[in-house]
Structure formats: C-alpha cells, structure tokens
Amino acid sequence: MNKLSNAKRAQILGMLVEGMSMRATSRLADVSINTVTKLLVDVGQAASDYQDKAFVNLSCKRVQVDEIWAFVGSKQRNTSETAKALGMGDVWTWTAIDADTKLIPSWFVGGRDAASGRIFIDDLASRLAHRIQLSSDGHKVYLQAVEAAFGGVIDYAMIVKHYGKAPEGNTTRYSPAQCLGVTRGTVAGRPDEKHISTSYAERSNLTLRMGCRRFTRLTNGFSKKIENHAHAVALHMMFYNFGRVHKTLRVTPAMQAGITDHVWSLEEIASLAK
Numbered sequence: 029m030n031k032l033s034n035a036k037r038a039q040i041l042g043m044l045v046e047g048m049s050m051r052a053t054s055r056l057a058d059v060s061i062n063t064v065t066k067l068l069v070d071v072g073q074a075a076s077d078y079q080d081k082a083f084v085n086l087s088c089k090r091v092q093v094d095e096i097w098a099f100v101g102s103k104q105r106n107t108s109e110t111a112k113a114l115g116m117g118d119v120w121t122w123t124a125i126d127a128d129t130k131l132i133p134s135w136f137v138g139g140r141d142a143a144s145g146r147i148f149i150d151d152l153a154s155r156l157a158h159r160i161q162l163s164s165d166g167h168k169v170y171l172q173a174v175e176a177a178f179g180g181v182i183d184y185a186m187i188v189k190h191y192g193k194a195p196e197g198n199t200t201r202y203s204p205a206q207c208l209g210v211t212r213g214t215v216a217g218r219p220d221e222k223h224i225s226t227s228y229a230e231r232s233n234l235t236l237r238m239g240c241r242r243f244t245r246l247t248n249g250f251s252k253k254i255e256n257h258a259h260a261v262a263l264h265m266m267f268y269n270f271g272r273v274h275k276t277l278r279v280t281p282a283m284q285a286g287i288t289d290h291v292w293s294l295e296e297i298a299s300l301a302k
Contacts, residue, residue: 032063038294040067044260045267045294049241049249065256067301072259074300075266082287083133085157090127092163093152093170094229095120095140096236098243100251115254121261122148125232127223130274131281132232132265137258145169146176153177161219163187163226171215183217185224232268240264266297 032040036057043053050068054061101107101116111117120140125132134152138144149170159181164170166188174184191205212224241249242260251257270282270292282288 032059032067034295034298037067037071037298040064041071041263041267041298042294044068044241045239045264045271047239047241047244049247067298068256068263069259070301071266071298072256072262074302075297076259076262078300079262079266079269082282083131083155086126086131086133086155086285087157088126088128088131088133088160089158090161090163090223091124091152091156092127092226092229093122093124093148094165094226094233095122095167096233096243097140098250098257100254100257119251119254119257120144121233121236123229123233123236124148124152125229126281126285127225127228129281129284130228130232130277131269131285131287135261135265137254137261140167140169142169142172145173149173149177159183161185161217161223163219163224163229165189165226174216178216180216183219184215185219185221186213186215187211187224187226188213235268236261236264239268263297266300267294271297 040053040057040059043056050064051061054064057064097118097120099118101111104118107117119137122136122138122144123132124134133155134148136144136148136151138147161183162174163185164187166186170186174182188211189207190209190211192208194205195203212221237243240260241247242251242257251260268281270280270288271294273280273291274284277284280288280291283291
C-alpha cells in the first residue's frame, strides 16, 4: 500500500492553505484528487480537535466577532429543499478574533440563524478566563446569544453600518454599496468606546476568503460537501493561528497568546493526523 511521506503531505497542505484549488493541488503535487481530499479530511479533523483542546482558559481582553458568507454545492436560490437538508446552499462561518494577539480562538460553520449564533457564542464564552469587551456588527442574533452565554458579565457594544443604494449594472454587480455612516452603541456593561470595532474580524475574514479557495468568488472551487467545507476552515485556522507569522506581531497568533513557543511547520501540522 502506497503511503505519502510527511514531506509530501506538507507540500499538499501548503498548496491548500495558500489558496489553491483541490484539482490544481492534485495536478501540481502529482497525486490523485482522492488523495488530496482524504488528506484534507484527516488533517482538518485533527486540526479542529487540537485547537479545541488548546484554546481553553484564554486571557483575551478585547474580542471581535463577524460572519463570512460562502456556499456549498450551489447558492441558496438555486438549491432544492432536499439539498438544503444535506447542508447545501448558503453557509456562514462565524469567527472571533482577539484584537491583541490576533488569535482566532473560536469559529463555527453553519447558518446565519439564532441556533448557529448561540452555538458560536457559547463556544467562545467557554474558552475565556476573564471578562472581555466584545464588539459585533448589528446582526440581531448576537443580542440573545451574548446575553445567554455571558449574562451581565461582559462589556458589549454593537457597530451598525448604514449603506446607500447598491450599485446597478453588470460592471458593478459585485461592488459593495457605499457606507454612509456608522453607529456604535453599548449593549451591556461599559465598553471602552475607542476599542469598539470589528476591523480585525473583518480583515481576518478577508484573509480566510483569500487563503481558502472555497471562499473565492466567481470560481468553481466552492465546496461540494458541508463536511469538507468545515475541514477546510479548520485547516486554515490551524495554519493561521500556528503556522503563519503575523506581519505586525512578528510571531504567530498562538505564540503571542502563549499557547506555543515556536512557529509550526507544515510538516508538524500534517503530523497531527496520525
């Protein structure tokens, strides 16, 4: 039975975390698409398990949360009810980032509904050691989820952006509407106004969209299974937190947070899947 060397596994993972598609990775690494898929599943699951155990009792002080859209199989409007039941259609990845260490301690792949928001915020709350200041966008789901998870032991503010009319025409089809203003409001506690922001969360989601092919718009690199989408997100987070040196910090987020003492190599990440 043929078995990939750890160096070969690392090469494949390196291509995936730098935004290459599964088939492009298969061609350049000279392995079958099934090999790439199996490696993604194995390492993605192992990366998720490892971070689940490592991210506990965190001393975060300022946390920002946001959601990023993608789709599995087909966009929501083109997905049958039967396919939706299998996890196809629009999918949202909820992410939280520590504004100081840039660590992403919690994420969740699901819908943009109350149930998903509750799971995500509950998971975030379970990983924190102290009271935090939390910033989110104006998604109303956060209100009930944060209250249920934190009670009154949090300094929480919402940022609501006000947009104008969306651009019309084919050339501006994917252009965002102009932001006309921002309203910051306290929801609970006494958040420091100068730290009410979701900029880091939005920027880390851009990194996810650029670094994970499944999030790239106007391509056919989207996920075909919700499970593989979740594995790809877990792999991205593992590389982002442990293997990629942050340009501002000069270390990885996990090093800045005191979770590890070195930059993880791709070989080390690959070895998570025994």
